[in-house]
Amino acid sequence: MHEEKHLKNSDFITDAVIGLSDGLTVPFALAAGLSAAVNSNAIIVTTGIAEIVAGSIAMGLGGYLAGKTEIEHYESELKREFEEVELLPEKEKEEVREIFADYSLSESSQTLIVEELAKDKVKWVGFMMKFELGLEKPDINRARNSALTIGIAYILGGLIPLLGYIFTNTPTEGLYSSTTLTIICLFVFGYFKSKVTGQPVIKGALKVTFIGAIAAAAAFFVAQLFS
Amino acid sequence: MHEEKHLKNSDFITDAVIGLSDGLTVPFALAAGLSAAVNSNAIIVTTGIAEIVAGSIAMGLGGYLAGKTEIEHYESELKREFEEVELLPEKEKEEVREIFADYSLSESSQTLIVEELAKDKVKWVGFMMKFELGLEKPDINRARNSALTIGIAYILGGLIPLLGYIFTNTPTEGLYSSTTLTIICLFVFGYFKSKVTGQPVIKGALKVTFIGAIAAAAAFFVAQLFS
Numbered sequence: 001m002h003e004e005k006h007l008k009n010s011d012f013i014t015d016a017v018i019g020l021s022d023g024l025t026v027p028f029a030l031a032a033g034l035s036a037a038v039n040s041n042a043i044i045v046t047t048g049i050a051e052i053v054a055g056s057i058a059m060g061l062g063g064y065l066a067g068k069t070e071i072e073h074y075e076s077e078l079k080r081e082f083e084e085v086e087l088l089p090e091k092e093k094e095e096v097r098e099i100f101a102d103y104s105l106s107e108s109s110q111t112l113i114v115e116e117l118a119k120d121k122v123k124w125v126g127f128m129m130k131f132e133l134g135l136e137k138p139d140i141n142r143a144r145n146s147a148l149t150i151g152i153a154y155i156l157g158g159l160i161p162l163l164g165y166i167f168t169n170t171p172t173e174g175l176y177s178s179t180t181l182t183i184i185c186l187f188v189f190g191y192f193k194s195k196v197t198g199q200p201v202i203k204g205a206l207k208v209t210f211i212g213a214i215a216a217a218a219a220f221f222v223a224q225l226f227s
Numbered sequence: 228m229h230e231e232k233h234l235k236n237s238d239f240i241t242d243a244v245i246g247l248s249d250g251l252t253v254p255f256a257l258a259a260g261l262s263a264a265v266n267s268n269a270i271i272v273t274t275g276i277a278e279i280v281a282g283s284i285a286m287g288l289g290g291y292l293a294g295k296t297e298i299e300h301y302e303s304e305l306k307r308e309f310e311e312v313e314l315l316p317e318k319e320k321e322e323v324r325e326i327f328a329d330y331s332l333s334e335s336s337q338t339l340i341v342e343e344l345a346k347d348k349v350k351w352v353g354f355m356m357k358f359e360l361g362l363e364k365p366d367i368n369r370a371r372n373s374a375l376t377i378g379i380a381y382i383l384g385g386l387i388p389l390l391g392y393i394f395t396n397t398p399t400e401g402l403y404s405s406t407t408l409t410i411i412c413l414f415v416f417g418y419f420k421s422k423v424t425g426q427p428v429i430k431g432a433l434k435v436t437f438i439g440a441i442a443a444a445a446a447f448f449v450a451q452l453f454s
Contacts, residue, residue, distance in 0.1 A: 025285045026253075026278070033277030042454075043265060047274055050260030050450040051253070057442040058252045065434050069426055103350045105343050113340065116332050123330045131358065199296055207292050215284040223277040227269075 011142065014196045015149035021189035022059075022150075023157025025212045027051050028182045031161050033219030035171035035178075037227035044165045044174065052158035060151025067143020074135055081125045081133075092128065093118060099131055160185050179216070186212045238369065241423045242376035248416035249286075249377075250384025252439045254278050255409040258388050260446030262398035262405075264454035271392045271401065279385035287378025294370020301362055308352045308360075319355065320345060326358055387412050406443070413439045 027048050034044045085092050096117060097110040105113075117124050129135050164178025165171070186209040194204025254275050261271045312319050323344060324337040332340075344351045356362050391405025392398070413436040421431025 022285075022289075025289075026281050029281030029285070030274070030278050033281060034274060037273045037277070038270060043270070046264045046450055046453045047257070047261060049453050050264070050446040051257050051278060053449045054253050054256030054260060054442045054446040057445055058249075058256070058438060061438050061441060062249075062252075065438065069431070069434075073426070100340075103344060103354050104347055105340065109339055109343055112336055113327075113332065116336055117330060120331055127330050134361075134363075136361075199300070204296070207296075211285060211288050211292065214288060215281045218284055219277040219281040222280045223273055226273045226276055 010196070011146065012149055015146050016153045017189060017192045017196050019059075019150035019153025020157040021186065021193045021208050023052070023055075023154035024160055024182055024186050024189065025208075025215055026055060027158035028161035028178065028186075028212055029215035029219040031165060031178055032175055032216035033223035035165075035175040036220045036224040039171060041165045041168065041171060041174050044171060045162050048158065048162040048165070052155050055158065056151045056154045059154055060147045063147035063150060064144055067138065067140065067147065070138045070143070071140055074129075074138055077133060077135060078125065078129060081128050082121070085121055085125055085128070089118065092124075095128070095132055157185075157189070175220075182212065182216075183209060237423070238373065239376055242373050243380045244416060244419045244423050246286075246377035246380025247384040248413065248420045248435050250279070250282075250381035251387055251409055251413050251416065252435075252442055253282060254385035255388035255405065255413075255439055256442035256446040258392060258405055259402055259443035260450035262392075262402040263447045263451040266398060268392045268395065268398060268401050271398060272389050275385065275389040275392070279382050282385065283378040283381045286381055287374045290374035290377060291371055294365065294367065294374065297365045297370070298367055301356075301365055304360060304362060305352065305356060308355050309348070312348055312352055312355070316345065319351075322355070322359055384412075384416070402447075409439065409443075410436060 030051050031044050031048050034047055038044065081092075093114045096114045097107075100110045100113060101107075117127055129137075161178045161182040164176075164181055165174035168174045168177055187205045190205035190208025191201050193208060194201045197204075257278050258271050258275050261274055265271065308319075320341045323341045324334075327337045327340060328334075344354055356364075388405045388409040391403075391408055392401035395401045395404055414432045417432035417435025418428050420435060421428045424431075
């Protein structure tokens, strides 16, 4: 029980950090782009909020529905494997043999494994799901919680770059404060994102910051071109 | 060779359809939101283009760097497994036994498998990578091509909702044409997205359309509130 609790907390932190660092990127870049094209901080803030709403729904709802689709896919494959084990046991046994032949196991070992595995159909199907198809049973609650956490964190992350435009009077001033604030936050959340996803932390933090900076610079120059 | 070619084309189509259908969603919703807040189609189009630039870079560059990170992760795990097999062979053998104990294989079979597997260290490590850690060797070209295709498709998909504002005179007219055009495209690309990712096609098409419509409606009402 304790371990499970621990894992759930860690999932929550991972999702929150991913949502925060991703949420910073696009609203930051969009606001930077707009600062080259309009002369009102109010329009930039309203646009930023519209993007945050659109992005968080696309990501949150999209993630939730993708999770449901994954479960349906798992269940239809599970049903098919049970049918195959029932109707074509020799074909399925051959597939188990092939998996082990790839690892140079002798034919006698292959036969031994296959015959022992075939004694328990539930275990056999479980084995085929994981080792033939590479599918693990997805957790619907996990998919829903994950989508919700990432979506909410995206909203919070997205509000940070907008602060620069809320507390200044012109788009240019807004751009300077938003960029300073967001670059710092991108680095910090990039650091934690790398930590929780098990990557080298400084390199990971620099990558996240780099993506945000490039996206913002590109949006700025393209918006300037089109305005 | 022929089969590989076939697979590569299919990856390309999958990525292109994913990028197109995702690219439609956020720019569509953002433009719909802005139509409630500003009275100039030019601002909506410029903003939409800035979002497309920001989003495609965040997604394309983000996807590419994530692909590179995945490869580094795979290689550091591979190195660690080789070290463990060298330095702690008994511990690794025990891990192989545990994998098969989970599928109710007898102890004598577990021992037989483990001893045969241990004869070839490269195969043994390959087995541990796949069956203990669930890691497959990632393909860097695939990651780069995939990021590029999704990024470019996102740009093309994102331009579709903007057409409605380019060829009309007021944000309200733009909203009507953009919504009509985008809803049709979301359904069509959602259909193909479901087809190439192996999901039920009509249900999948409706999901993609639904996410876009909800995101656009929410962005519209929130932007109206803040403007």
